[in-house]
Amino acid sequence: MQQPQLLHEEKVFKDPVHRYVHVRDQFIWDLINSAEFQRLRRIKQLGTSYFTFHGGEHSRFNHSLGVYELMRRILEKFEERIKLTYEEKLLCLCAGLLHDVGHGPFSHSFEKVFRYHHEDWTRAILLGDTQINRILRRFDDDFPKKLAEVINKTYDNKLIVSLISSQLDADRMDYLLRDAYYTGVNYGNFEIERILRVMRPQEDGIVFKFSGMHAVEDYIMSRYQMYWQVYFHPVTRSAEVVLRKIFQRAKLLFSEGYPFTQEPVMLLPFLQDKVELKDYLALDESIILFYMQQWRGEADPILKDLCGRFLDRNLYKYVEYNPRDFRLLAELKEEFQKAGIDPMYYLEVDTTSDLPYDFYRAGEEEEERIPIMLLMPTGELVELSQKSEIVKAISGKRRFDYKLYFPLDKVMALPGNISRKIRERLGVMEDA
Amino acid sequence: MQQPQLLHEEKVFKDPVHRYVHVRDQFIWDLINSAEFQRLRRIKQLGTSYFTFHGGEHSRFNHSLGVYELMRRILEKFEERIKLTYEEKLLCLCAGLLHDVGHGPFSHSFEKVFRYHHEDWTRAILLGDTQINRILRRFDDDFPKKLAEVINKTYDNKLIVSLISSQLDADRMDYLLRDAYYTGVNYGNFEIERILRVMRPQEDGIVFKFSGMHAVEDYIMSRYQMYWQVYFHPVTRSAEVVLRKIFQRAKLLFSEGYPFTQEPVMLLPFLQDKVELKDYLALDESIILFYMQQWRGEADPILKDLCGRFLDRNLYKYVEYNPRDFRLLAELKEEFQKAGIDPMYYLEVDTTSDLPYDFYRAGEEEEERIPIMLLMPTGELVELSQKSEIVKAISGKRRFDYKLYFPLDKVMALPGNISRKIRERLGVMEDA
C-alpha cells in the first residue's frame, strides 16, 4: 500500500492538443478504464456550443485526459524544485483526471432545473460505491477523502489545491487550449510551454517568475476572449434557454400527472426528486436526446415544440435587454399571453457575466479568488495586476450581458398587426 | 425558378479545418437548417474510432459542411476554366453537402446486422417526404432526382460525378484532413491548396496537372496511412465487433419473444424489418446508446454483458489470424462452447482490406474505379501510376488484415487449466 504501481510499459493516448497523454501509473490507467470515467465520453465538454461552433463536439473525457496530462507535466517541471511525496503527486494527478467526473449531461441547464450541484456528485463518485472509489482505496483507505478535499479546495496543502483550482490552473489551461482547438477559434491560444517554464511551486500555491509576466497576460487575454467569443455566445445560450424550458415543461407535466406515451424511466428519479448515485451515473446526453426524440411525438404542444426546436436547431432569436426596463418585460409577457404564446416558455431573459481576473479583497469573501502572484528577481511576491497594466485594466471588473430570447417564427406567424406590435416592442422589425 | 437565390449577406461557419465555411446561397442555407441535415450532428463521422483516438468525436454534420466548402472552392477555381450553369453548380454543392445524409448511427455495424444500405436511405431522403426534398424542389421539380443520380454516380455529366465520387474527390479530401485534425494524427495531412491549384475540369472528369503529381502522390500516401493507422485500427474494430454482437443478440432475443423490461419502441421497426423513412430519420446514436443503458440492466446475460462492455469500453482483445487456419477456429469454437463462453458472441474473425489506389482494368467491372489522370504539358492525359513509381508500387494491391477477437477477461476467469489451454491456442499466454 502507498507504493507506486507502475505499468511495465508507458501507455499513451494520441492527443491533438498535447500531442500525447502519457500514463505510467497503474492507478491512473485503471481510473481511466473505470465505468464512471468512460461515462464522460457521453457528455460534451461545451454543452450546447456545438450549435454555434460545429467543431465543439468533444467530450469531458477528452478534456479530463488533457488536464491530467498538464498536471503530469507540471509535476515533472517541479521535480527538481520541490520534494513531493508519491501520495501528493498522485493526489494532483487524480485531481486533474477526476475533477469533472461528477458532471452530467448539459450540466448548466439540467442543474438549474433539477437543483443540484455537479460538485456534490463528484464527491459522491469518489466516496460512494463505485469502481473509482475501489481503485482509489487500493492506494489508501483515506485517499478518496483526501482527493475529494483537494477538488473541494478544502485540502490543507494549498499548493496542491492551487494546481487544480486557481486562476491559472491545469483545468483552465487545458480547456482554453482544447476548446480553441476543436472550435477552430484562435483566441484561446497562449504559450503553454512558456507558462509551464515560469511556474514555481511555493508552500501555499504556485507563483510565476516575473520574466514570464507577458505569457501570463496573454493567458488572461485568451481567457477573456474565449468567454465572450465562445462560452457566452448568444446562440449557445439560446440553445440552453430552450433546453431549460424542455426540462421545466417535462417536470411540470410529470408533476401534474401528464400521461407520457412511454414512461421516461431513466428520468424518473430526477422528476421524483429521489436521485441515487446509480441513477445519476446512468444519465448522459444520449438519455436526454432520446427523450427529446420521444417527446417530439407527445401530445403536449409545448413539450413537442420545444424538443423539435432543440433537435432541429430551430432556436430562439434574441435582442439586447436592459435589466432595469421591468416595464418592457411585463408588457411583452402580457402581449405574448394575449397572443397565445406562453411567456413562461417563450420569453426569457438570460444573464451572463464574467470576471476575467480578480485578486482577493479583504471582506469580500463571497468572491474569494486566489490572486496570481509574480515572483520578482528579488524573491519578493507581487500580485499580477500591480505589474501588468493590461490586467489591472480588467481586474475586478465584472462584465454583464443581458439578452431577451423568444421564438421569432412564432411571433411572425401571428396575425399581422399583433405580430407587428410585438416586433416593434422587441425591436426586430426586419427578419434577423 | 432556377434562379440563384442569394442571401443578402454571406454567412460563415468557423471551421478548424478550412478556417471558414462560406454560404451565399439561400438553398444551401435552408438545407443546412433542415431537420434531416441537423440530425447528422447526432451521428459520429468515425463511428467507434473515438475509443481508440479520443479526439475523433466529430459528427457527420461537421464533415458534410467541410465537403460542401471544398466543393465550393473547387467550383471557384474552375470559374475561369469552364462554364457551368447555375444548376450544375448547385448540383455539385448539394452533392457535397448531402452525400452522407442517409447515414445512420454506427453505420458499419448496424447496416450489416439489419441489412440495408445507407445509400438507399440517402436517395429516400432526397426523393421522399422530407424538408430537404421540399427545399430542393423549390429550385426545380426534377432537381432531387438529378441530385440522387449524381450521388448514385449515374448522372450523365461525369465531371460532376467525379467531383464527389472518384479517387480524389471533395469527400475524400475533406475526411482525410478532418479526421487527421480531430484525432491528432498527422498522417492525414496533404497540400490541399496545391491540389486545388492543379485540378483541371475536363468533359468527363477532373484531371491534375503533371506539375502537381507529387501533391497527388502525397495525398495517396496520406490516404494509405489513415486507413491503416486510423480507420482499420484493431481497437476500433474491436468496438465494432462488440456492437454487431449487441445488435445480433437483440435481434435474436426479439425474434424469440424475449420480454424486454421496456419495449424498445424506437428500434421496433428495425427489429420487425418494417422500416419507414420517418423511423429511419428518428434513429441516431443517442437512441442506440440509450438502449444499451437500458439493456445493461436486462436479465439476458449476453445482452447485458455486451452492452456493459461497449459503454465502459471493456472491449475484446485480438490476435492475428490466418484465414486459412480453419481448424484452429473450429477447435477454438469448440473450446469456448465447452467452457461456457458462447462463441457465436465471443469469438469473431474480423477482416478488413484496402486498395489504396487502382486504375480501371478492362473486364474487371466489379471494382470499377475511375483512375486519376495527369495532364501533361503536351496536353496528353496519362494515368497516375504510369508516372509515379510510388503509386505504381501500391496500385491495385489489395491488402488484407485478419484478426480474431475475444474477451480475454472471460478466458482469464476460467479454471486455470482450461484458461491456459485456450490461451495457448490463442497465443496470449501473457496479458496483452
Add this chain to the structure above:
Amino acid sequence: MQQPQLLHEEKVFKDPVHRYVHVRDQFIWDLINSAEFQRLRRIKQLGTSYFTFHGGEHSRFNHSLGVYELMRRILEKFEERIKLTYEEKLLCLCAGLLHDVGHGPFSHSFEKVFRYHHEDWTRAILLGDTQINRILRRFDDDFPKKLAEVINKTYDNKLIVSLISSQLDADRMDYLLRDAYYTGVNYGNFEIERILRVMRPQEDGIVFKFSGMHAVEDYIMSRYQMYWQVYFHPVTRSAEVVLRKIFQRAKLLFSEGYPFTQEPVMLLPFLQDKVELKDYLALDESIILFYMQQWRGEADPILKDLCGRFLDRNLYKYVEYNPRDFRLLAELKEEFQKAGIDPMYYLEVDTTSDLPYDFYRAGEEEEERIPIMLLMPTGELVELSQKSEIVKAISGKRRFDYKLYFPLDKVMALPGNISRKIRERLGVMEDA
C-alpha cells in the same frame, strides 16, 4: 496605357504565412523581378533580432511579398462593396509591395549614425533612375509620383493611404504574423481572416464592423506583446548598440584619416556624406558584414573589438536604468574612463518606448495617429477605445524602457577592486 496587363497564367509563391502569394498582374511580376526589389533579399526584416530569436532570419523581400498578398486579399474582399478603378487598385498593390523598398541594412542603427531616413530613399527609388521607376511609368508617367504620395501618406485618397499606413493596416498585419511565425513566438498570432471579414471600406479610411471588435482587440494585444517580447528585446538592442558604435567609430576614424588596411570602397559615399542612389542601392547586409570581417583585423583596438563582438555575438550586458539618475551615469563614465574603457563606446543608455494604440487628440499633432473606428449596427462610427475596455486601458499610454549597456567581460577583466567598485555601481555583483 492604364490597361490591366494580366499574366497569361497566375504565378504563385509558396509562403508559410499566407500559404500562397498570388500574382496575376504583369506590373507586379516585373516589379518583383526588378533589381531594387530583389535587393531586399539581402536585408533582414528584423535587423539584429536573430541574435535573440535564431528563427528571425527572414528578409524584407519575404515580408514585402506578404504585405502585397494581404493587400490583394483586402481588395478582393472590397470588390463588391466599393468600386475602385484599376489605377487605384494598382496603387494599393504597389504600395504594399514597395513600401519598404528604401530600407537599408540594419536600418535602425545605420540611419542614426549616417543621418538619413529610409523613407527618402524609398521616394528616390520610386522616382529616380531605377528599374522600378521604368516599370511604374509603363502604366502612366504620373504613377510613380502618386505611389510615392500614397507611401508618404499625403495622397488625397485617404482610404488607400489607410490600407498601408494606419494602426491596423496590411503592413502591420503581415509583420506581426510573419515575425511570430519565423521567431516561433506565439504572441503575434491573431485571427487575420476574421479581421479581413469585418473590414469595411469607407471614403476616408477603413473601418471595422463592431461584431469583429474582439478580433481587433486581439490584434492590438498581439502587437503589444510582440513589441515587448520581440522587437524591444534587450539582447536585440544590445546588438544594435554594438552596431551603432561600430559605425560611429568607423566614421570617426575615417574623418581623422585613419589608414584602413583596405579602403572601404562601398562605404566611402556614406563616410564622405555624398551618397547617390546607386551607392545606396549597392548597400546591403553583406557589405556591412564584409567590412566587419575586415575591420576585426584592423589595428584600431576599439573598431577591432567591436566588430569581433558583433560577429561572434559577444554582446554587451545590461541593467535597468533610471533616466533621472544623471549622477550615476556621470560617475560611471568617469570610472570607465579612469579604468581605460572608453565610455563613448562602452557605456550606453538605450531607450525605447511604445504606444500600443492611440486615437487622435485635438492639438496633439506631433503624434497624429488615425484611430481605429468601429462600424456599429446602427451605421454609426465609434472609436475603438470607447467600446473596448482593454484597449481603453492601454490607449495613449506610452511605455518607456531604459537600459544601460556595457561589456561586462571588460569590467570583469579590470583589477579586482576597480572591477568590484564599478560592478557595485552597476548592480551586477554576480555574473548575469
Add this chain to the structure above:
Amino acid sequence: MQQPQLLHEEKVFKDPVHRYVHVRDQFIWDLINSAEFQRLRRIKQLGTSYFTFHGGEHSRFNHSLGVYELMRRILEKFEERIKLTYEEKLLCLCAGLLHDVGHGPFSHSFEKVFRYHHEDWTRAILLGDTQINRILRRFDDDFPKKLAEVINKTYDNKLIVSLISSQLDADRMDYLLRDAYYTGVNYGNFEIERILRVMRPQEDGIVFKFSGMHAVEDYIMSRYQMYWQVYFHPVTRSAEVVLRKIFQRAKLLFSEGYPFTQEPVMLLPFLQDKVELKDYLALDESIILFYMQQWRGEADPILKDLCGRFLDRNLYKYVEYNPRDFRLLAELKEEFQKAGIDPMYYLEVDTTSDLPYDFYRAGEEEEERIPIMLLMPTGELVELSQKSEIVKAISGKRRFDYKLYFPLDKVMALPGNISRKIRERLGVMEDA
C-alpha cells in the same frame, strides 16, 4: 575533468520547430557561443533555395541547434533503456551540434570549383587552433579526436555514429522538419514524436519498433518528397549553375592575371589554392555577396553579367535533357559559340539524383548505407523494405534528373533567324 559541468539554470532558445532548445551543459553553452559556431549564422542552410522558396532563408546555425535538441531528446528517451556514460552522451550532443560546423558559403557550388570537402574543414575546426577545440579539450584531451571520428563515422561505438549518420538520424529528421517549416512546404512533415517513441538503442545502432513502421514509412516519403519538391528544384539548381560559373570565371581571370578593380583579399587564399583554417573561417556568404557586388562593376563582360544575374535573380532557363543525346549538346555548343555566347559559361547540363532509401547489398561498398531495422514483437530484427511495400517499391532505385541550363534572354536577343534556330533546338519556341 570528465565531470558534467551543469549551468546553474537551464537556458533555452525559442525554436519554431521544436518549440524550445534546452541547454543544461556548460560545454554546450560555450560551444554555441564560440566564434566558429556563431559563424554558421552567416551561412544559409539551403544555399540558393531561397530563390525558389523565399521562406528558406534560415541558417546552418538554426539547423545545428535543432539537431542538437533532437539528439538531446533521443538521449532522454534512451535514459531508461541503455546506460551511456557522460562522455558518450556528450559525444552525441556535440556531434549533433557540430556536424555541420565545417560548411562554407554555398557549399555545393564553392566546393566543386575550389575542390575541397567541408568534412575536412569540420575535422580541422575540431582539431585545430580554434575556440571549439579549446572548449572540447576542457573535457578531455582526446575528446576532439573522438568527436571527429563520430562525425567521420569511424568511431567504434556504432550506436553513437548511427544517431548522427544513418538513414534516419537526428540530422535528417531536423532538416526535413525545419526546411519544411521555413519554406512553407508541407511535405516534410512527419510524426517526429512517434518516431522518437519507437526508437530503440541497440549495440550497433538504433532500431525501430515494428508498431511504428508506418511513421518510418511516412518519414521516408517526406524525405523523398522534399528532395524532389525542394532540394532538387530546377530554379534552385539554376542559381547554383550561375554561382559555379561565377567562381569558375573568377578563378580563370585570376589565373590569367586579370586586373581586378580592387583585390579580392578575402578570396585570395582560395584563388591561390593556399587556404589555411583562419582563411576558411573568415569566409561566409557576406564575403561572396560582397564580391559579386564589386564584380558586377568589373570590365570583364562575363563576370559582370553573371554576378548581376545572381544578385538580381535573373537566372538561367532550363529544358529537360536526355543524357545520351551527345550530338544535340555538341551542336548547341557550336551554335552558341557562333552566336557569340560562350557555351563554357552559358550552356550547362546539371544532373542530380536521389536514392530515397537503400539497404546494404554485399559487394556494393561504394554505396554502403546502413539499413533501417525494425524490431519485431518477437525480438527479431527485420530490414524495413522486407515489411513495407511502399519502401520496397522505392528502395535502391536511384532516380536521375538531367536538365540543360542557358540564359534565354541572351538567346532571345540574337538576330531573329539565329535565335529561332537555337530555340528550336532547345525546344523553347515560346517564352517560358
